[in-house]
Amino acid sequence: MKTLLPTSTAGSLPKPSWLAEPEKLWSPWKLQNEILIDGKQDALRVSLQEQKQAGIDIVSDGEQTRQHFVTTFIEHLDGVDFEKREIVKIRDRYDASVPTVVGPVSRPHSVFVNDAKFLRAQTNQDIKWALPGPMTMVDTLYDDHYKSRKDLAWEFAKILNQEAKELEAAGVDIIQFDEPAFNVFFDEVNEWGIACLERAIEGLNCETVVHICYGYGIKANTDWKETLGSEWRQYEEVFPKLQQSNIDIISLECHNSHVPLELLELVRGKKIMVGAIDVATNEIETPEEVASTLREALKYVDADKLYPCTNCGMAPLPREVARGKLQALSAGADIVRKELAA
Structure with a gap:
């Protein structure tokens, strides 16, 4: 029987200090060659164990084997x-090389795929694997060849589809596409972004997710959030078309954000990964705070379609903070499960 309100993370978890410098994005590896491969696998085992101990239902690799959620995938492609x-x-927020x-x-x-096979061999739980979305890949590069964001995104969608099919064959239950760019380039999302995403999931039988957040808890993102006012209605621009799309699950940021949760009504019928953990603070939520976010979301999402989650990845956080937040997510979901059962 499927768990009601199955918990998961939106992506990355902190890396052990022996693998990479902690609390930092794009942190360089401390190991090399064969030892690095072993180290990444050990880190994946540790990350999985921490998720299991916290009671997380849908587990992931915690992105232990990659430096960055977009560029690590791009590094393996020809043409870049x-x-x-x-x-x-x-x-549209910060300059990067x-x-x-x-x-x-x-x-x-x-x-x-080899990393996913390794994760699959470690657990019988459902596993989720994150890939960068086509539009966010385009937004993380300088294009000196296609000279068209749409054309480049379409090529990336075809490549992502190849990878996703192999991940599914390796035993991945849920494939997530990270598209923070969907909260910025609304016209492009509706013109071609969602179509590219549907090309990326073509022919898949496993469940698919689009994760749209306001970014990691880094200064460039938190500064941007300060400019968004008291109501963050960005999701309103893309939800109507996403509701009509073939994507199974929509993952979004809720806790400590200014997203009006009634916007979830726009995607009624879809499964929703509700971000009930703030990744932009070291303060650990109480289980009751998590439960409160979930209760609010249940006004707009049917209980069998609500998946408690984190707002975004937690790579920049201290490990003990991330651990505490995972435990709070699990305990908060449990409170609401009991309420629903009663």
């Missing part, structure tokens, strides 16, 4: 030159 770098504004698309993009071999 990481030596040739340009400064671009990512998500990014690699350049210099020719046709292709995937010469699978990227995460």
Whole structure:
């Protein structure tokens, strides 16, 4: 029997200090060669164990084997030159030095499939695997070849579909596409972003998620949030079309955000991963705070379609904080489960 309100994380979890510098995005590896492969697998085992101990239902690799949620995938593709770098504004928020698309993009071999097989061998629980979404990939590069965001995104969608099919064959139950860009480029999302996402999930039988958040708890993102006013209605722009899409689950940011939860009515019928854990603070939520967010969401989401989750990835947080937040998520979901059962 399926668990009611199954909990999961939106993506990354902190890496052990022996693998990479803690509390930092894009942190360089401390190990090399064969030892690095062993170290990544050990970190994945630890991350899985911490999720299990916290009572998380749908587990992941915690993104232990990758430095960054977008660029690690892109590093394995042909047509992108990481030596040739340009400064671009990512998500219309902050400047970053990014690699350049210099020719046709292709995937010469699978990227995460061996890691997914390793995770699958460690657990009988449902596993979720995150991939970058096509639009967010485009937004993390300088394009000197296609000269069209839409054309490049379409090529990435085809590549992601190849990877997703192999992940499904490796035993992944849920494949998530991270699209923070969907909260920024509304016209593009509706014109071609969702179509590209549907190309990426074509032919899959496993469940699919689009994760749309307001970003990691880094300064560039928290500063941007300060400019958004008392109501964050960005989801309103993309939800109507997502409601009509083939994506199974929509993952969004709720706790400590200014997202009016009534916007969830726009995607009624979809499964919703409700972000009930704030990743932009070291303060650990109480189970009751988590329960309160979930109760509010239940006004707009049927109980059998609500999946308690974190707002975003937790890579930049201290490990003990992330651990406490996972436990709070689990305990908060349990409170609401008991209420629903009664």
